[in-house]
Amino acid sequence: MNNPYDSLFVPRDSDYEDFLGRAEDAEIDAFAAEVTGEAKIMGTGVQQYPRAFRRLGQIRPVLVSEGLQILISDALANPRAAGHYVITTWRRYNPDPLPAALQMAAAVADGLEHAEVQVKSGMIAGRVPPQLSNTCASMISNFRAMQLARGHGALQAACRKRLRALIESNPEDWLLLVPWALQLSTDERTLVETITWAHGQEVDATPALLATEHAAINPAADRATQLLDTLRGRDSDDALLNAIARNYDRSLLDAFPRPLASPTSTWMSSLDVEARLRGALNVARSEWAQDFPAQARSEEEGHLGSLITHIKLALRQAATTTELETGATPVDVRCDYRRIPKSEEATVYADLAIVVDIDILGELRTKVADLVQVKKTLYNGATTAPPPNDRWKIDLLQLHGLLAKSPTSAYWLMCHDGTVLVVPAKLLDAIRQARAASDQKTIIVNYTQVRHAAVGLDTYFIDLCIGTWLGSSGVDLVELARGDGTSTVASGLLEVAVRSLRG
Numbered sequence: 001m002n003n004p005y006d007s008l009f010v011p012r013d014s015d016y017e018d019f020l021g022r023a024e025d026a027e028i029d030a031f032a033a034e035v036t037g038e039a040k041i042m043g044t045g046v047q048q049y050p051r052a053f054r055r056l057g058q059i060r061p062v063l064v065s066e067g068l069q070i071l072i073s074d075a076l077a078n079p080r081a082a083g084h085y086v087i088t089t090w091r092r093y094n095p096d097p098l099p100a101a102l103q104m105a106a107a108v109a110d111g112l113e114h115a116e117v118q119v120k121s122g123m124i125a126g127r128v129p130p131q132l133s134n135t136c137a138s139m140i141s142n143f144r145a146m147q148l149a150r151g152h153g154a155l156q157a158a159c160r161k162r163l164r165a166l167i168e169s170n171p172e173d174w175l176l177l178v179p180w181a182l183q184l185s186t187d188e189r190t191l192v193e194t195i196t197w198a199h200g201q202e203v204d205a206t207p208a209l210l211a212t213e214h215a216a217i218n219p220a221a222d223r224a225t226q227l228l229d230t231l232r233g234r235d236s237d238d239a240l241l242n243a244i245a246r247n248y249d250r251s252l253l254d255a256f257p258r259p260l261a262s263p264t265s266t267w268m269s270s271l272d273v274e275a276r277l278r279g280a281l282n283v284a285r286s287e288w289a290q291d292f293p294a295q296a297r298s299e300e301e302g303h304l305g306s307l308i309t310h311i312k313l314a315l316r317q318a319a320t321t322t323e324l325e326t327g328a329t330p331v332d333v334r335c336d337y338r339r340i341p342k343s344e345e346a347t348v349y350a351d352l353a354i355v356v357d358i359d360i361l362g363e364l365r366t367k368v369a370d371l372v373q374v375k376k377t378l379y380n381g382a383t384t385a386p387p388p389n390d391r392w393k394i395d396l397l398q399l400h401g402l403l404a405k406s407p408t409s410a411y412w413l414m415c416h417d418g419t420v421l422v423v424p425a426k427l428l429d430a431i432r433q434a435r436a437a438s439d440q441k442t443i444i445v446n447y448t449q450v451r452h453a454a455v456g457l458d459t460y461f462i463d464l465c466i467g468t469w470l471g472s473s474g475v476d477l478v479e480l481a482r483g484d485g486t487s488t489v490a491s492g493l494l495e496v497a498v499r500s501l502r503g
Contacts, residue, residue: 016052020059032060036067043071043086050093057094061101068105069183069217088113104136108180111140119148119155131162135173139166140180143194147187164197171203178208182220195227266467267364273331276318277466278458284314285457289418300374301339301491303414304351308337308494311457331360333466335496340483349373349401350409350490353481356465360500369481370471371402371409371490373425378444379416390415390447394428396440403429406477408470410460413450421454466498 020028035045035056046053057064068087091109098106114132118141132138142163149156167174174181175198185191195205205227212224264271288310292303312335319332350371357367375392392413402409402425411428413421427450432443455464464470472478482493 011049013049013051016049017055020052020055028059032056032063036063037070039071039073042067046071046086046090050089053090054093057102058099061099065101065105066215066217068108069180069220072108072180072184073219104176104180107134107136108140108177108184110134110137112144114138114141115144115148118142118145118159135166135170136177139163139170139174139177142166143181143185143190146190147185163194167194167197168201171198171201174198175203175205175208178205178224179212179215179217179220182212182223183217191223192227265463268331268466270331274462277315277333277462280314280318281311281458281461282456284310285418285420287314292414292418293416300351300376300414303376304374304412304492305337305339307420308335308492311335312337332499333496335494337492337494339492340490349398349405352412352492352494353490354465354471354494354496355478355481356468356471356496356498358466358468358498360498363500366468366473367478368465368468368471368473369406369478370465371406371481372412373398373402373409374412374414376414377416392445394432394443394445396432396442399425399429399432405480406472408472410470412457413445413454415447420457421450422457422460423450423454427453461496466496 019031023031035041053064068090072087087105087109091106091113094102094106096106110132114137132141142159145159146156146163149159174194178195181191181194198205209224209228213221213228215221265274268274285307288307291306295303315333315335319334351374352372353369354372355367355369359365375394377390378393379390390413392411394411407426409425411423411425413423415421428443428445431445431449432438435443460470482495
């Protein structure tokens with residue numbers, strides 16, 4: 001049968017429809033391969049012979065889908081490119097239901113058309129139209145809108161946030177769109193981000209990239225090859241690998257807490273954040289320890305005030321350094337310390353009250369309070385003394401008072417070299433009970449009795465206090481610790497504020 005394409009006359013839409021209805025399979029295959037294999041021919045055919053292409057899509061949907069993919073090559077790189085307008089024209093003549101092979105093309109067309117409406121509404125009317133019910137179409141809409149909205153920071157950020165939420169909720173759907181996304185856009189950064197978001201949900205993008213590579217539809221195939229090489233560890237100096245690393249690092253800062261991150265020690269769900277805080281506390285303790293031996297005879301309150309000052313400065317410096325190095329930090333931990341007159345200490349039997357105020361938008365909000373007694377070693381550093389033997393005198397009235405107010409209260413035991421051992425008050429009470437020392441006013445506790453049970457200041461603050469293992473969120477203790485009622489807090493109050501800097 002004669003192919004209208006070979007005719008000397010300009011064929012009509014109906015001529016192609018008639019041909020497709022009567023031709024043999026081999027003739028249809030040859031015709032379909034010819035008209036879908038080149039973007040220019042495909043574009044002309046879709047616009048001038050829409051009914052014929054609708055018929056061709058019904059009988060050769062895979063070839064038409066591939067032709068539409070070729071047609072939109074780099075369509076988003078140039079705002080004036082016609083490729084995405086042609087595919088929306090095709091969509092108007094091809095309503096649902098469609099063959100399975102064309103459903104993704106339809107979603108892409110719907111998304112591209114909606115993106116125009118989304119951006120115009122955002123720029124002119126200042127509002128966003130309802131999102132498409134089809135998840136894939138909505139993904140493409142926001143993917144396209146991100147590029148159309150360049151120069152409009154708030155609108156572009158909103159589109160990016162919606163796209164990320166869609167991909168993280170439906171990563172498998174985005175992988176179905178990967179061939180189209182790679183074909184549509186030259187925006188390497190955004191492409192890398194989308195792969196990173198899907199990968200963050202433990203969905204492997206490799207099969208989708210391999211399928212795109214093997215389909216040999218360029219430029220998508222070449223871009224897929226580049227991504228695969230990076231994922232396989234080749235071309236380690238490639239700029240794309242750097243882009244992935246940068247975007248991965250940025251994604252860690254954007255989301256906090258991160259429930260799917262590698263296991264950590266606290267609800268903060270970030271090994272980086274915990275390591276930064278531990279480092280700051282260890283630096284503070286180490287710097288304070290340098291001065292401790294020379295001032296060993298000073299009162300415990302003086303040592304405590306000095307130690308807290310070092311902690312405040314170290315936390316502030318760590319936050320500033322992180323901000324300079326990464327541009328952001330997902331959580332801010334700051335503390336404030338104030339003294340209370342010594343004469344009021346007997347009210348709660350503590351040297352220090354700690355209140356941890358956690359406020360993570362949409363995730364966590366609580367105030368937790370606990371009490372601490374500080375004891376310095378009895379070893380005074382005398383040169384005529386035997387080798388250092390750290391021991392601490394524990395006042396049993398203070399011990400019982402602490403436990404009566406907070407069963408999780410702790411002792412900070414300062415060693416001769418500036419090491420600080422944190423032990424539960426319950427442990428010291430257990431030692432007291434073992435000695436049957438109920439009728440005594442004090443007991444002496446040796447280093448060997450506590451060294452195995454003790455933890456460092458970093459573990460105490462990060463894992464136990466901020467991690468909410470210790471203390472009470474009860475209103476009575478929180479008010480007592482903060483001095484909000486008629487009673488007062490120990491000798492001093494340490495208020496630790498934990499805030500998220502990104503929603």
